[in-house]
Amino acid sequence: MHSDIDTPYYIVYEDRIRRNMEILSHVAKEGGVKIIMAFKANALWKTFPIIADYFKASTASSLNEMKLSLEFLGNEVHTYCPVYTDKSFPEFLKGSSHITFNSLSQFNKFYPMLKEYNNSHPDKQVSAGLRVNPHCSVIETDIYNPCMPGSRFGEKPENLADGLPDGIEGLHFHALCESSSYDLEKVLEAFKTEYGHLLPDIKWLNMGGGHLMTRKDYDIKHLISTLNKLHEEYPSLQLIMEPGSAFTWQTGDLVTRVLDVVEDAGIKTAIIDASFACHMPDCLEMPYRPNILEALPDDAAEGHVYRLGGNSCLSGDFTGDWKFAEPLKAGDTLTLLDMNHYTTVKTNMFNGIQHPSIWLSPIKGSPVLLREYTYDDYKTRMD
The missing domain is CATH 3.20.20.10 (Alanine racemase)
Known part of the structure; x- marks a missing residue:
């Protein structure tokens, strides 16, 4: 991170x-x-x-x-x-x-x-x-x-x-x-x-x-x-x-941030600044639940349970559940692991949601920006 x-x-x-x-x-x-x-x-x-x-x-x-x-x-x-x-x-x-x-x-x-x-x-x-x-x-x-x-x-x-x-x-x-x-x-x-x-x-x-x-x-x-x-x-x-x-395999991650936490029917959802539908569609297609660096092991006896919700208006833009040692709150950073293969290649711009930027961490030196997306990327898709 x-x-x-x-x-x-x-x-x-x-x-x-x-x-x-x-x-x-x-x-x-x-x-x-x-x-x-x-x-x-x-x-x-x-x-x-x-x-x-x-x-x-x-x-x-x-x-x-x-x-x-x-x-x-x-x-x-x-x-x-x-x-x-x-x-x-x-x-x-x-x-x-x-x-x-x-x-x-x-x-x-x-x-x-x-x-x-x-x-x-x-x-x-x-x-x-x-x-x-x-x-x-x-x-x-x-x-x-x-x-x-x-x-x-x-x-x-x-x-x-x-x-x-x-x-x-x-x-x-x-x-x-x-x-x-x-x-x-x-x-x-x-x-x-x-x-x-x-x-x-x-x-x-x-x-x-x-x-x-x-x-x-x-x-x-x-x-x-x-x-x-x-x-x-x-x-x-x-x-x-x-x-x-x-x-x-296991060569890249998606780093995201919690923007809000909501609750309904006893289910707590942390809404993040990324989207499963737009940025991790394989999670919904396969489907599968990615590992999160900051989460507890699945077999942890205790923990605070959350579903993650994406920032699109698709009702099904969510997956879960994960356990965390402390309650999640706005501003918390989460690292979704293994988000390179079948991830960036499948992304889309549903809802006009901005794509995450893409960085390379070289063996030596600081991360290098490979791609940053703007409004023009969304606009020119239909140009």
Whole structure:
């Protein structure tokens, strides 16, 4: 917490990012896997120079993500979109190293264009892949479950019983969300059961994201063992992983201030100068309750219980409850932990509420302001 910075503000820590990069680098080396960054979890490009010391490849699901990588991270962009359009696909071809199609119908529509591009660009080949659905659900929250019944993601195994069409060089599956290596092991078995007959015919396998290998309780040794077993089975297969949360897990906080305390039906709510709906939407989507530095442990026998309410007019802009050693009052500062991944990238300007500023705490020296928002940011969104 920095008392000279006006709340609310996000603060990201360089040393924590580098700690995560060291873990990911270890897995990449020992597991023989290419690890690429997923922009959907983190697009704070002013921190990319730190990440680029370790990784320079990314996955993109939009033209904007692809352009951001090309400008600030690296030229190796693995693109996947549920659908491409006649307008967007030629631009994806120019900026991508890999393009994964969600269905055979999308592949059949756009592969002739990809093939023609490769024929006319011998020095920049684009590798085509196909997303598949292993139908193995290990995620409890449906909004983040790509393998839930009725999923729109990935081609079904019965449509690939006779093999892959000419031109497809890789397969892609994504079935995890902040999951363990044991979840990956389970999904891999399901994947091999349904699509294993295709593995001898491809060059690469992208195992998607959701590998939370920077979490303290993640079994890194088991992950590396799982990857090495896959290498033993298919020694010529390039393995790819695209974790999102793992890159910036526990690397940043949101510092906010209590502005008022209200009570109704015996529930005390501390209204803060930030918003869950605008600044921490994942808390409401997932949903989850973030840890607060100043709060007591959940199992504390005693304490003053409060819900936190955001400063928007959305009735559901709140979450809780937390216990505190002393009653909360206007002016108290609260530090909401782990507010970097899937946070700044999802923020919105509902109600015209001002965004928190964004700061970087370098390993040496004072915090550096990365971004401060003004009325013009709200106005120009509709300009």
